[in-house]
Amino acid sequence: MRDLPFTLDQLRILKAIIKEGSFKKAADSLYVSQPAISLQIQNLEKQLNIPLFERSSKKATLTEAGNLLLRYGGRILGLCEETCRALEDIQNLQGGCLIIGASQTTGTYLMPRLIGLFRQRYPQVNVQLQVHSTRLISWSVANGQIDLAVIGGEVPSELKNILQITSYAEDELALIIPTSHIFSKVTNIQKEDLYRLRFIALDTQSTIRKVIDKILYQHDIDSSRFKIEMELNSIEAIKNAVQSGLGAAFVSVSAIAKELELGIIHWAKIKNVTIKRMLSIIIHPNKYKSKAAETFSKEILTLFVIPTQNKVFSD
Incomplete structure (x- = not known):
């Protein structure tokens, strides 16, 4: 040779x-x-x-x-990196590294909780979390830079035949309004009432914004008719704006658990409409899957409950 x-x-x-x-x-x-x-x-x-x-x-x-x-x-x-990680796995999770990816909302509000559960069980494993757009995270999984990811958007079409995409859980989207708003005093609002609200939204190019608009359209709600008062670049900024009485917004329930508990924003229910999106787990089936990644998938993802209007976070 x-x-x-x-x-x-x-x-x-x-x-x-x-x-x-x-x-x-x-x-x-x-x-x-x-x-x-x-x-x-x-x-x-x-x-x-x-x-x-x-x-x-x-x-x-x-x-x-x-x-x-x-x-x-x-x-x-x-x-070479896969080889080193495979050798580390021989130590039966007494070390090694787990690299997890997540889209923006999932990475900010859901993954820290999941990683915390994993770290309690396997404190010797070094866990890294990368949070980017669904597109960037999908390519990182495809290139072998991330072990697995939990995403809320759609995998790029060119990767759908390469990656293994598994439905994980439904993530409910809530309409949040200021507690001082007149709609906070009623049990349900009508679809038509949405067009009377002032909205705060993410940028039109945001993956989350596109997902929300698509789901609303499936429920015969035309988001193009919404009165958009302002566009902000983060969920935290949107929540603060709603809390300050500047308008209404659609956000993932996983992002507002603390605010609902403290009673500083109101979740307005829309009559006969429940808006949900599917969270997915993506892996590359032909790349080496570490024991840490397998354990995270089997022990942690199956234990976690996504919050809905009838549930709160639970282990």
Whole structure:
């Protein structure tokens, strides 16, 4: 077998340069000097007998050969990480790492509770949580950067045949209004009453906003007729705005458990309408699944109850 013209360290360095955007930042992230990084790249190019970076560019821009090596190098490093984690699993959850992904609302309000339950049982396992849009999280699972994820949006169509998507639980969406609003004194409001409210919403490009609009449409509620007073970029900001009397909003029930308990916002029920979305668990069926990921799926996700109007959080 011929000797390999590159080392794992050189692949790590190449990956770090592109991730960080420069040789200097890559050196800082790897805790080595910039000259050492440059020397490793020079040696790599000499061993391969082909340039990897565009010398005419001020930025760290790869040549076609550089991009090819980066793509295969990422797969090689990914397999190395899987190998290390598989060996750690032999210790029967006495160590190792679990990387979980989640979309924005799920990651903010649901996952910390789930991770807390897991940490109580397996304190030696290092748990990392990555919270991004459903699209970014789905790609991270597909690329093997995340063990499993719980999402509330739709997986990108190009990944639906690659990832294993399992329905997890229904997440109810609540219409919240200020406690001082006249509708807080009635048992139920009518669909038509929604068009009289002033609304606070997430940005139109938000995945959660799109999911809510789609579900409302399925219940013959036209969100395009809503009077949108303001658009905010976080659920916390929306809850605070509603609490301050600025308008109404649709949010996940999992995000308002504390506020409902304290009585600082009101959950207005719509007659004959229950609005729910499905949360899903996604994994890559062809990637190595660690014992920590399997345990999290079997012991934690099956124990947790999503709050509804008749339930609160429970273990």
